[in-house]
Amino acid sequence: MVLNRMRNIAFLSTYPPRECGIATFTQDLVRELDKIKLLQKPKIIALSNDDYKYDNDSVKMEINQCTREDYIKAAKAINNSSIELLVIEHEYGIFGGECGEYLLDFVDNLNIPFVTTLHTVLPKPSFKQREILNIIGKKSKKIITMSKNTVYVLENIYDIDKNKIEVINHGVPFRIMPARENLKDKYGLKDKNIISTFGLIGPSKGLEYGIEAVAEVVKKHKDIVYLILGQTHPCIKREKGEEYRERLEELVENLGIKDNVCFINKYLTKDEIINYLQISDIYMTPYLGKDQAVSGTLAYAAGYGRVIVSTPYSYAKEMLSEGRGMLGEFKNAYSLAKCINYILENPDKKRDMEHKTLKVGKTMMWESVAKQYAKLFITVIEDHKKEGSLVV
Template sequence: MTSSLNKLHVAFLGTSLPRECGLATFSQDMMDEIEQIPDFHTPFIIAVNNNKSYAYGSQVMGQIGQHNRSDYHKTATELNHSTIDLLVIQHEFGIYGGESGEYVLDLAEKLKIPFIVIFHTVLSKPSPKQCMIMKRLAELSFKAVTMVQNKVQDLHEVYGIAREKIAMYHHGVPMVDTESRIELKARYGYTDRQILSTFGFLSPGKGIEYAIEAMRGVVAKHPEALYIIWGKTHPVVKQEVGEVYRQKLTELVAMLGLGRNVLFVDKHLTQEEVVQSLVLSDIYLTPYLGKDQAVSGTLAYGIGYGRVVISTPYRYAVEMLADGRGLLADFHDSTSLEAHILNILDHPELKAEMEKKTLALGSTMMWSEVAKSYAVLFRETIAGSYDLKGSAV
C-alpha cells in the first residue's frame, strides 16, 4: 500500500501521442491534469503500437505490440514489480490484439496492482466475445467507467456488470485561452460569414455527405454560410481504402455548386486549432450515422465551448443535447439537418439561448474539473487496493 506521505504513481494503458488517435489525446489530456495535482507523480503511459513506430516522449514507460501476445504478459509482470500504484486501462476493441482485442485480458488477469477500466465504446448489441471481454475486465477492475449516463444501464443489463462497479464521468475538454468568435472570424477572413463546422478524423460513419447536401438549401437563404470540415482522413481508413471518402465528398461539393460554401482543411489539428475552430463557429455539426455511439470527443468539445450543436440522435448526443442544449436531426436526412440549421440562422435569439444552456453544462466538463473526480477515484482505488483473490497487496 502506498504511504500517505508519498505521491501516488499512476500509469495508463492505451495508444499514446504522437500516434494520431482520439484515445491517445484523451489519455494525454488526463495525464496533463493529474500531473498538476499535488499528491500525484507525473503519470506514465504504456503505449500500444499498431504496425508503425512512433517517436514517443519520456512519459512512455513501455510499449506493447498490438498483435504480440507475449508483450501483454511481459508488461503485467513489469507493472507488478514496479512502483506503479494504479493502472488505468483505456478500452477500445480495435487497439488490442486478438479477436475483439481479447489479448488485453492476458495483462489484466496477470496484474496484481489495482486497475480501473474506461470503456470508450459500449455497444448495445455486442458479440459474445465483446461481451465477455468487457464483463471480465469489469470483474477484475476496481471500477468500470463510462462517459455517458445512459450507458450505465447497458453495462449492467447487457454486460452483466454489477452496478456498484460502474462509475460515470464526463469526457473531459481542455481549457485553451483563445480570442473571441468575432476576433477569430476577423483573423481568418470570415467576418461576414455564418460558420458551421465539423472536426475530427474523416470516415464514412461521420455522415458528412448529409451535412453537405443540407448546405444547398441553407445557402439559398443564407449565401454567407460556410461549412468547414476540419481534419485528416482516419489513418486506418486511409491505409485500407485511401482517400475514397474525401474524394466522394469533394465531388459532391462540386456537383452541388457549393465550392464557395464548403471548405475542407485536410490536416491533423493541434489542440489550439481545435478550440479555435469551435470558438469561431456559429453551429457545430455531428451528423453521425451510428445510433449506438457511446461517446463523441468532438461533441464533448463543442459543448465544452458552449456552441450550438446540431446532431443526429446517437446515444451520446441524445443525452448531452437534452433540455434545449442542441437540436437533433434524423439519421440519413439532409432535409432534417437543413431545417435545423435554418432555424438557428434565422433566429439569433434562439442561438444565444442555446449557447447559454450548453455552456452551463460545458463549464463542468473541463479537464481541470473532470480530473479532480478521477483523482478521487484513483485515491480510493489505491487506498483500498487488494488483489483479485482477496489478499492485500
C-alpha cells in the same frame, strides 16, 4: 484515506504521436493529473502498431498491439514495478486479437489493482465483445464511463456490478479565447455564418448528409461556410486511400457549393480545434451510428458553448437534452437543414442554446475532470491496501 503520500499510477493506452482520439484523451488527462500533487507523474504503457516512434518521456513501456506475448510480458513487468494502480483506456480496436481479446491475457497476469475507462459501450455487442467487457468488468476495481446513458447497458447487457460504475465526463482543454467575430476576421471569414465538423474522417461520420444539408441551407442563407476539419482516419487511408474524401469533394462540386464548403485536410492541434470551434456558429455531427456512447468532438463543442446540430446518436441525445441543441434525423439532409435554418433565423433561441450548453461545458474542463479521476484513483489504491491488511 492517507493524504500525505504521492501515489504511483500508470495508463495502458495509445499515446501521441499516434493519431488517435484515445491517445489525445490520455495525454490531456495525464498532463492535468501531473499538476495534482497527490500523484507522481503518471506513466504510460503505450500500445504500438509500428507506424511511429514514441519519444515521449512519459512512455515507459511499449506493447506491440498484435504480439500476444507482449501483453503477458508487460503485465509481469508492471507487477515487479512500483506502480500501485493501472488505468486501462479501453476501445476494442486498439488491442490485438479478435475484438481486442489479447487484453484478457494482460489482465489475467496482472497482480495490481486496475480501473478501466470505456470509450465504446455497444448496446448490441457480439458474443465476443460482450465476453471481453464482462471479464474486464469483473476484474476491474472500477469501470469509468463518460455518459449516464451507458450505465443501464453496462448493468443489463454486460452484467457489470452497478457499484463499480462511475460516470465522469469527457474532458475539454481550457483556453481564454478572443471574441468570435474578432477571430472570424482574422481567418478571413468576417460576416459569415460558420458551421463546422472536426475529427478523423471516415464513412461513419455521415459527412455527405452534412454537405447536402448545407446545400439546402444555402438556398436561403448565402453566407454559410461549412468547415470540414481533419484528415482521413489512418486505418481507412491505409486500406482505401482518400476514396471517401474524394467522394465528398465531388459531391460539393456537383451541388455547386464550392464557395460554401472548405476542407481543412490535416491532423489538427488542440489550439487549432479550439480556434475553429470559437469561430463556429453551429457545430454539426451528422454521424450514422445510433449507438455511439461518447464523442470527443461533440464534448469539445459543448465545452465551448457551441450550438450543436446532430443526428440522435446516444451521446448526442444526452448532451443536447434540455434545450442545448437540436437533433435531426439519421441519413436525412433535409432534417439537418431544417435545424440549421431554425437556428440561423432565431438568434434569441441560438443565444439561449449557447448559454445552456456553456453552463454544462464549464463542468467538462480538464482541471475539474482530472480532480474527479484523481480522487477515484486514490480511493481505489487506499481501499485495496485496506483489503490487503485484512487478509490473515
